[in-house]
Amino acid sequence: MSQSRANATERAGSTGMPGMRGIDHIGITVPKLEEAVEFFVNVLGCEAFYELGPFQFADDWMQRQLNVDPRAVMRRLRFLRCGHGSNIELFEYEAADQKLVPPRNSDVGGHHLAFYVDDLHAALAYLREKGVRTLGEPIVRTEGPSAGQTWIYFLTPWGLQCELVSFPGGKGYEKETERRLWDTRLPGR
Template identity: 50%
Template structure:
C-alpha cells in the first residue's frame, strides 16, 4: 500500500559530506575561459573532455539541459583549495546572457589576493577585464577592514578580489573561521 504522506525533512546532516569538491561555470567559449583562468589568474588545467552528447534523453535527465545539447568540459585547479569546472554547451534553447548578480542564479567568484593594489592594477590593464565601481574597504561590521572590488572577465563573468586583515570582528563572537591563506583551514578554532 502506498501513501501520499508528505516527505519529512531530514533530521540530521548529510552523512559523509565534508567539503566542496568543485564549483562550475558555463562559459561561451571554453578555450577563451581556460586561457583567461590559466594565463591571467594562474589556475592550472587538469584535464579536458568532450564532446559529450547522447542519442536519448540522458543530457536532460542527468544535466537538466536540452536532450540534443553537447558539452565540452575543462577542470582546473585554482590555488590550494578550489577545483573549477568549466562547461561549454551547444544546443537549442541556450541563453547567452549572463545573469546579473541580483538575478536568481546570479553568482560571482571571489579571489583572495595578498597584494590587493597590485592585483587591481594588473587586472584593470588586462584586455577585456572591466572593473565595476572602485575598490572599497569595509568600514564597520563583522568584516571591517576587508578590501574588495568586483570585476568582469572578457565574457562577462563577475569576479571579486578580496583581501582581509588577519583578525576580523566576527571572530570575537564565534569559533567559525572563514578560509583565508595562512589561517587555520578547518573552519573552527583560532
Template identity: 50%
Template sequence: MIKKLSTLTCAALMAASIPLGAQAELPGMRGTQHIGITVPNVDEAVDFLVDVMGCEAFFSFGPFGPFDDDWMTKNLNVNPRAVIEIITMVRCGNGPALEVFQYTSPDQDANPPKNSDIGGYHIAFYVDDINVATDYLIENGVQVLERPHPLTGTGLEGMEWVYFLAPWGMQMEIVSAPDGIIDEEQNNRSFWDPKSDS
C-alpha cells in the same frame, strides 16, 4: 549609503542570531570540491584563467551528447538536445577546482546571469594586497568595477572587495582581509581561508 549600510548591518545581525552549530549535516560532507561554470569558449576562458589569473589547467574531457533520449534533462536539468562540447578542470591556488564547461543547446542563453538574477553567482579570489591586484587586473585589460570597498558594519568587517568581469562577462571578485574579519574574532570561529587552508 546609509540605506546600504543598514541593509548590510541587518544581514549581519540576522546571521549573528543563527546558532553556531549545524542543525543538519550532509553525511560525510568535507567542503567544496569544485565549482562548475559554463563559458562560450573553453580555450579562451582557460587562457584567461591561466595567463591572467594564474590558475593551472589540468585535463579536458568530452564531448557528451547529443543523445537520442532525455538523458541530459534527467541527469543535468538541461535541454535534451544539449551537448557538452568539452570540460576542462582548472585549479586556482588554494581553493576548489573550476570545472569549465562549453555547451551548445537549442535554448542556450548567451547572456551571463547578473547577481540580481535567480541563479546569479560570482567567484571570489582571495589576494594578499587588493590594491596591487586591482591595478594588475586593470593593466591586463580586465574591466574592474570601481575600486576596492571595505565591508564595514558587517560580520565581514576587515575585508575589502572589488568586482571585475571575465572576458565572457561572468562576474568575479577579489577580496582581501589580511588581519581577518570581525566575525571570526568575536565568535572564535573561522570561515575557510585560502591563506591557511583552514
C-alpha cells in the same frame, strides 16, 4: 589529523548530509572554452588540468542527468585548480535553448567567483594593466562582521562576475566567536 581540523570535520558532519567535507568544484558554462581557459590560466594564474568531451546522447540522458535540453551537446569541459581554493570546471555547451547572457547577481541563479589575494591593490593594478574591466572602486569594510575586508568586482571577457577580496588581518566577526569560516589564507584549518 590536527585537533582543529578534527573539530571542523566533526562540526560539519554533526548535522546535514552524511560525510560532507566541502565544495570540491564549481562548474561554470562559458561561451568558448579555449578563451576561458586562457583567461583563468594566463590572467588569473589558475592551473589547467584534464579535459573531457564531447558528450551527446540520443536519448534523454542530458535532460535526466543534467537538466538541460535533451539534444544539448557538451562540447568539452576542463578542470582547473585555482590556488588553495576550490577547483573550477569549465563547460562549453551547444543547445538550442541556450541563453547567451550571463546572469547578474540580482538574477535568480546569479553568482560570482571570489578570488582571495594578499594585496588587493597590487592585484587590481595587475588586472587593469591586462585590460580587465573592473566595477567601481575597492570597498573597504571598517565596521561589522566583515571589518578588515576589502573587495572589488571585475568581469571576465565574456561577462562572468568575479571578485577580488582581501582581509590579511582577519575579519571583524572573528572577535565575537572562536568559530571560523573556511579561509583561503589557512587552507588546512
